[in-house]
Amino acid sequence: MLEFQNLSKRFDDRTAVHPISLKIPxxxxxxxxxxxxAGKSTxxxxxxxxxxxxxxxxxxxSRDITALRGRDLLRWRSECAMVFQQFNLVGRxxxxxxxxxxxxxxxxxxxxxxxxxxAEERAFAIRALDRLGMAHTALQQAxxxxxxxxxxxxxxxxxxxxxxxxxxxxxxxxxxxxxxxxVMDALRTINTEDGITVICNLHTLDTARNYCxxxxxxxxxxxxxDGPPVALTxxxxxEIYGAEAGEAFSEGMTSTAxxxxxxxxxTALVN
Amino acid sequence: MAMxxxxxxxxxxxxxxxxxxxxxxxxxxMMFAGGFLLALGLSIWVSQFYPGKxxxxxxxxxxxxxxxxxxxxLDVLFAGRDxxxxxxxxxxxxxxxxxxxxxxxxxxxxxxxxxxxxxxxVVAFALSFPAARNLAPNRWLFxxxxxxxxxxxGIPEILIALILVFxxxxxxxxxxxxxxxxxxxxxxxxxxxxxxxxxxxxxxxIRGVGGDWFDEMRYGVVPQVIPNFISYTLLRFEIxxxxxxxxxxxxxxxxxxxxxxxxxxxxDDRVLAVLILIVAMVTVIDLISERFRIRFIGREAFV
Amino acid sequence: MSAPGLAALTxxxxxxARAAHPxxxxxxxxxxxxWGGWGLALAYLTLSLWWFDIGKLFAASDRVWSLLAAFFVWxxxxxxxxxxIYVGIAQTLAMAFLGTLLASxxxxxxxxxxxxxxxxxxxxxxxxxxxxxxLRGVDQLIWALVFVRxxxxxxxxxxxxxxxxxxxTLGKLYAEAIENIDRRQVEGVRSxxxxxxxxxxxxxxxxxxxxxxxxxxxxFESAARSxxxxxxxxxxxxxxxxxxxxxxxxxxxxxxxxxxxxxxxxxxxxMSRKIRERVIGEVGR
Numbered sequence: 001m002l003e004f005q006n007l008s009k010r011f012d013d014r015t016a017v018h019p020i021s022l023k024i025p026x027x028x029x030x031x032x033x034x035x036x037x038a039g040k041s042t043x044x045x046x047x048x049x050x051x052x053x054x055x056x057x058x059x060x061x062s063r064d065i066t067a068l069r070g071r072d073l074l075r076w077r078s079e080c081a082m083v084f085q086q087f088n089l090v091g092r093x094x095x096x097x098x099x100x101x102x103x104x105x106x107x108x109x110x111x112x113x114x115x116x117x118x119a120e121e122r123a124f125a126i127r128a129l130d131r132l133g134m135a136h137t138a139l140q141q142a143x144x145x146x147x148x149x150x151x152x153x154x155x156x157x158x159x160x161x162x163x164x165x166x167x168x169x170x171x172x173x174x175x176x177x178x179x180x181x182x183v184m185d186a187l188r189t190i191n192t193e194d195g196i197t198v199i200c201n202l203h204t205l206d207t208a209r210n211y212c213x214x215x216x217x218x219x220x221x222x223x224x225x226d227g228p229p230v231a232l233t234x235x236x237x238x239e240i241y242g243a244e245a246g247e248a249f250s251e252g253m254t255s256t257a258x259x260x261x262x263x264x265x266x267t268a269l270v271n
Numbered sequence: 272m273a274m275x276x277x278x279x280x281x282x283x284x285x286x287x288x289x290x291x292x293x294x295x296x297x298x299x300x301m302m303f304a305g306g307f308l309l310a311l312g313l314s315i316w317v318s319q320f321y322p323g324k325x326x327x328x329x330x331x332x333x334x335x336x337x338x339x340x341x342x343x344x345l346d347v348l349f350a351g352r353d354x355x356x357x358x359x360x361x362x363x364x365x366x367x368x369x370x371x372x373x374x375x376x377x378x379x380x381x382x383x384x385x386x387x388x389x390x391x392x393v394v395a396f397a398l399s400f401p402a403a404r405n406l407a408p409n410r411w412l413f414x415x416x417x418x419x420x421x422x423x424x425g426i427p428e429i430l431i432a433l434i435l436v437f438x439x440x441x442x443x444x445x446x447x448x449x450x451x452x453x454x455x456x457x458x459x460x461x462x463x464x465x466x467x468x469x470x471x472x473x474x475x476x477i478r479g480v481g482g483d484w485f486d487e488m489r490y491g492v493v494p495q496v497i498p499n500f501i502s503y504t505l506l507r508f509e510i511x512x513x514x515x516x517x518x519x520x521x522x523x524x525x526x527x528x529x530x531x532x533x534x535x536x537x538x539d540d541r542v543l544a545v546l547i548l549i550v551a552m553v554t555v556i557d558l559i560s561e562r563f564r565i566r567f568i569g570r571e572a573f574v
Numbered sequence: 575m576s577a578p579g580l581a582a583l584t585x586x587x588x589x590x591a592r593a594a595h596p597x598x599x600x601x602x603x604x605x606x607x608x609w610g611g612w613g614l615a616l617a618y619l620t621l622s623l624w625w626f627d628i629g630k631l632f633a634a635s636d637r638v639w640s641l642l643a644a645f646f647v648w649x650x651x652x653x654x655x656x657x658x659i660y661v662g663i664a665q666t667l668a669m670a671f672l673g674t675l676l677a678s679x680x681x682x683x684x685x686x687x688x689x690x691x692x693x694x695x696x697x698x699x700x701x702x703x704x705x706x707x708x709l710r711g712v713d714q715l716i717w718a719l720v721f722v723r724x725x726x727x728x729x730x731x732x733x734x735x736x737x738x739x740x741x742x743t744l745g746k747l748y749a750e751a752i753e754n755i756d757r758r759q760v761e762g763v764r765s766x767x768x769x770x771x772x773x774x775x776x777x778x779x780x781x782x783x784x785x786x787x788x789x790x791x792x793x794f795e796s797a798a799r800s801x802x803x804x805x806x807x808x809x810x811x812x813x814x815x816x817x818x819x820x821x822x823x824x825x826x827x828x829x830x831x832x833x834x835x836x837x838x839x840x841x842x843x844x845m846s847r848k849i850r851e852r853v854i855g856e857v858g859r
Contacts, residue, residue, distance in 0.1 A: 078481030088476030314668035
């Protein structure tokens with residue numbers, strides 16, 4: 001269980017996230033939606049502490065996450081994997097090494113500095129890549145891959161961390177619709193098969209509806225909706241996206257369009 | 272002819288503006304010219320660079336060049352040693368009779384440069400991460416490492432060599448350490464600039480998996496910057512070969528020590544012999560190093 | 575299928591992964607080469623340091639400390655010959671100024687002789703370029719040493735050393751600048767029936783002069799830096815005072831002089847940057 005208690009974030013004169021209190025049970029797939037600048041990214045980055053909260057607390061299994069320092073903080077980050085919009089892979093390293101960097105937290109100084117990864121970690125990394133259908137690229141340099149492939153490698157890196165939570169910050173915003181589907185299917189698979197909590201920032205409503213158990217809508221740093229996809233009415237969606245009353249509003253407008261409706265619970269692995 | 276008063280005003284206004292502008296430009300030019308002439312006069316006076324001194328000086332340069340030129344004779348140019356084992360005067364063998372000694376010193380010079388470059392590059396590498404503004408773990412370490420690098424490269428290497436010769440005695444060690452220190456400063460600055468230009472996305476990626484600062488540098492930054500580091504280090508090696516051929520002037524080893532010796536005590540054709548060897552060595556090292564740079568890093572690394 | 579964790583991997587899983595992706599478990603030949611390379615570098619470093627007698631650095635520690643201390647404990651400051659020191663610094667700057675000025679004038683002519691578009695005779699052009707290579711190939715300090723033997727101790731040797739080595743570099747840079755100019759402007763002047771000298775004056779010079787001036791200023795900076803050490807071989811300037819104090823074991827004065835030199839170099843860099851901004855800003859318009 002991940003619990004926020006009045007968590008908030010201020011930049012100098014602007015409040016990016018107003019105090020938020022939420023509970024996210026283990027194994028849930030949560031979609032956070034809202035316009036750009038609604039505070040989604042700030043919220044997500046506070047969870048694995050890439051960004052610091054200004055106020056409030058965050059608990060995971062009744063452990064205070066906001067108070068972690070030093071090694072404990074790094075351990076928390078290793079348990080709480082992050083998938084970035086721009087993938088944030090190391091372009092000049094090969095794919096396999098990129099995935100194995102997910103194990104860095106468990107390495108001592110020297111094995112990390114000299115890049116010595118034991119055979120178990122290599123096999124594990126290959127399995128992770130294989131689940132995403134990327135094992136054949138293991139020895140390629142990461143910057144030779146396409147965007148969609150890179151994001152799948154980034155998810156494999158997250159899997160290599162053996163995380164309890166996967167955070168995905170706009171994972172499909174830089175991808176074309178087909179790749180976006182592949183990536184979202186993969187995240188959903190991780191959630192259903194491994195029971196990993198997935199918290200995913202999306203700015204398209206239909207994607208969130210199709211993949212998530214629960215949707216959190218944010219507007220101007222506040223949570224304005226929290227509930228299952230069926231409870232999200234058009235009026236609520238208007239509020240989240242701040243559409244004017246008279247304006248026509250359709251969910252497709254918020255979409256970068258995954259053409260065919262994806263299955264809510266994919267059964268097969270991507271390949 | 273009656274003049275339109277308004278047009279007359281405009282013309283007068285233009286003329287005054289023009290005069291003002293011209294005057295301003297003229298004053299500035301005069302100031303520059305005056306400052307330049309003043310500097311020139313002062314310089315000539317302070318360094319006593321008078322034609323009277325220069326007059327007899329110039330012919331002496333040519334006289335000196337004549338004394339260090341060997342008397343080569345075409346008929347015996349390639350003659351080896353005679354029956355008694357002596358070299359024939361006028362032959363190349365006679366001119367370069369000390370060649371084995373010179374070659375040993377040249378090897379020492381290159382070895383000094385190589386060792387110093389390696390030592391300096393290691394220190395530069397270590398300091399370049401805290402000395403990069405956007406990577407330094409904290410402000411204090413950033414300022415400290417920046418100042419340290421500035422200190423290292425601010426003092427000319429021959430001056431450091433001079434001090435080190437007094438500290439550790441005459442010999443190549445002083446030269447190696449002096450060049451290594453200077454290299455650490457010069458390369459460290461370049462490395463830090465390369466680091467500052469590296470993309471921060473991989474760094475954030477590594478931070479996201481729970482890596483510490485060292486992991487971030489090792490996996491997020493190093494793979495991006497290492498080709499540039501290697502090419503800068505090879506360029507520095509070329510510069511250091513030149514440096515290690517002169518630190519010998521203050522007793523810090525290498526071929527420079529021999530050059531200083533032959534210039535100070537003999538001033539004969541041996542001076543030119545050593546000079547030619549130094550120029551040849553520098554040229555050969557430059558060519559080899561350039562080959563390496565292109566082969567291992569590729570041309571695109573230099574644009 | 576829930577994926578097993580890392581700890582749950584069995585030897586059979588490992589073997590299967592190894593069989594499917596043999597390359598992923600590291601190429602032993604490559605690994606041997608990488609480690610071998612590092613080993614060789616380390617071996618060379620150790621061996622060469624041993625050869626250069628690194629032990630002396632630690633053996634002489636007592637003397638080293640007292641020497642280092644002498645740099646920081648300034649004694650008898652009232653009797654230091656400040657006048658001599660500052661005249662030395664002035665002389666250094668004068669040497670740098672004159673050397674660079676002469677080199678710039680020489681390079682102005684040599685540049686036109688060494689550029690492809692102003693020197694059609696390729697033999698002549700190559701000869702000029704090779705001579706410049708030699709001037710550049712010999713270090714400034716070596717030139718200084720040679721000139722001290724030729725014209726005697728003092729700043730004259732220093733000026734000549736700076737002049738010769740800077741001519742080598744400036745000549746090459748000037749020639750390259752001339753080769754990179756806009757040809758149309760030259761043709762415009764030539765079409766008026768101007769003589770070759772006038773073509774150079776009105777077609778080439780206005781284009782290349784800002785580049786020349788800014789490069790000469792850079793070289794003045796670098797000459798001011800290097801002129802501080804020319805005195806070590808007797809070629810005048812502050813270096814002579816430095817080495818004299820050194821030989822007399824007056825390390826506190828050495829430290830003082832070095833500090834002054836550093837400040838001075840900093841000032842020159844600053845001034846030269848200002849002038850460059852003005853000159854380039856004005857002529858570049």
